[in-house]
Amino acid sequence: EAQVTQNPRYLITVTGKKLTVTCSQNMNHEYMSWYRQDPGLGLRQIYYSMNVEVTDKGDVPEGYKVSRKEKRNFPLILESPSPNQTSLYFCASSLTGVGNQPQHFGDGTRLSIL
Amino acid sequence: EDQVTQSPEALRLQEGESSSLNCSYTVSGLRGLFWYRQDPGKGPEFLFTLYSAGEEKEKERLKATLTKKESFLHITAPKPEDSATYLCAVRQENYGQNFVFGPGTRLSVLP
Numbered sequence: 001e002a003q004v005t006q007n008p009r010y011l012i013t014v015t016g017k018k019l020t021v022t023c024s025q026n027m028n029h030e031y032m033s034w035y036r037q038d039p040g041l042g043l044r045q046i047y048y049s050m051n052v053e054v055t056d057k058g059d060v061p062e063g064y065k066v067s068r069k070e071k072r073n074f075p076l077i078l079e080s081p082s083p084n085q086t087s088l089y090f091c092a093s094s095l096t097g098v099g100n101q102p103q104h105f106g107d108g109t110r111l112s113i114l
Numbered sequence: 115e116d117q118v119t120q121s122p123e124a125l126r127l128q129e130g131e132s133s134s135l136n137c138s139y140t141v142s143g144l145r146g147l148f149w150y151r152q153d154p155g156k157g158p159e160f161l162f163t164l165y166s167a168g169e170e171k172e173k174e175r176l177k178a179t180l181t182k183k184e185s186f187l188h189i190t191a192p193k194p195e196d197s198a199t200y201l202c203a204v205r206q207e208n209y210g211q212n213f214v215f216g217p218g219t220r221l222s223v224l225p
Contacts, residue, residue, distance in 0.1 A: 004157075033213075035215075040217075041217075042201075042215050042216065042217040042218060043158075043201070043203075043215040044215075045213065090157050090158070092157075098145070099145060099146070100145050100146030100163050100165050100205065101146075101163075102146075102148050102160045102163050103148075103160070103203075103213060104160060105150075105157030105158045105159070106157050107155075107156055107157050108155070108156070108157050
């Protein structure tokens with residue numbers, strides 16, 4: 001089954017403790033991205049990747065890092081999490097980074113930073 | 115500034131009462147307009163892609179249309195299971211440009 005898989009689904013942690021949210025897709029998609037979703041603000045893009053070793057900032061990249069060493073994986077790293085990063089996070093992928101292919105989303109990671 | 119807005123913010127319908135959701139956009143070089151459905155606690159689920167003004171797509175009780183400045187999602191004879199938040203997003207022309215999402219319309223269909 002074609003899917004985007006995120007782990008963990010839920011995480012409660014404390015300020016400053018480094019964490020990584022993993023994302024994997026099995027569709028051989030070139031384009032992958034990370035979003036956060038906050039009430040009243042909608043979905044905002046954090047980082048995206050056009051392909052392996054090609055990443056770029058989205059609208060809200062501060063406090064986040066990403067890497068794309070393999071085509072299927074696109075982890076999101078919070079090196080020193082803060083409470084304002086408490087949010088619902090989604091990973092998404094699409095066939096390419098150009099054109100009109102839709103993105104397909106994972107089921108989300110609910111992150112709480114205390 | 116590139117922008118995507120949606121109206122209404124929330125909509126309550128009786129089962130069988132048809133209506134339309136609006137998505138207005140101001141972006142340069144539209145590469146595609148996308149409609150998604152999002153259920154609580156889930157990721158957005160892709161519904162439609164529209165690319166050219168005048169284009170229409172249908173799926174069950176949903177029909178999406180596109181003009182040069184807006185898109186409509188028409189819901190015909192909705193059922194309670196159509197209750198969800200409906201998001202629209204646009205993709206712009208620039209290489210690697212991200213998707214810009216609207217804030218969504220929260221639809222409730224009452225039995």
